[in-house]
Amino acid sequence: MWQEAEQDLFARDLYLAGERVMPGTYRQIGSSREIHLDTEDFLPASLDGHVACYRRVENTWKQLALQVQPRV
Numbered sequence: 001m002w003q004e005a006e007q008d009l010f011a012r013d014l015y016l017a018g019e020r021v022m023p024g025t026y027r028q029i030g031s032s033r034e035i036h037l038d039t040e041d042f043l044p045a046s047l048d049g050h051v052a053c054y055r056r057v058e059n060t061w062k063q064l065a066l067q068v069q070p071r072v
């Protein structure tokens with residue numbers, strides 16, 4: 001049996017503009033905008049009249065590419 005509603009599982013992973021979050025990379029939902037925070041800080045507003053929702057990105061393609069070692 002589920003202990004919590006299904007939508008609550010996804011809501012936990014969403015962050016709103018103005019919310020204080022841990023360092024990391026966050027991608028705005030419905031956009032390709034990525035925000036990288038080096039220290040704990042607040043997520044920025046979208047400034048287009050819409051509420052900006054973000055999702056934390058564990059590894060970006062750029063980070064994965066840097067981890068790949070060329071074969072010799």
